[in-house]
Amino acid sequence: MPVKVVSEGPTASKQVTCSKCTYKLEYTGEDVQTSSGYSMGEHDVSFYIVCPRCGANTSVPAWSLREGRSWY
Ligand SMILES: [Zn+2]
Secondary structure: OOOOOOOOOOOOOEEEEOOOOOOEEEEOHHHOEEEEEEEOOEEEEEEEEEOOOOOOEEEOOOEEOOOOEEOO
């Protein structure tokens, strides 16, 4: 019998303070966006969430439940 998903999204969440409006936000791995680029000649991936209140990007630790793993 396959694993059954019973929640509508990841239930583990983290909180971060928006870098712009300073409201406290709660997010899950599904909310984490990634952007990749090059810095110092190395491939670099940054993780951020978009504040639903002011629309600013706030950096978060490399953590993505969507990928099903953690990089800590
Ligand atoms: Zn904000």
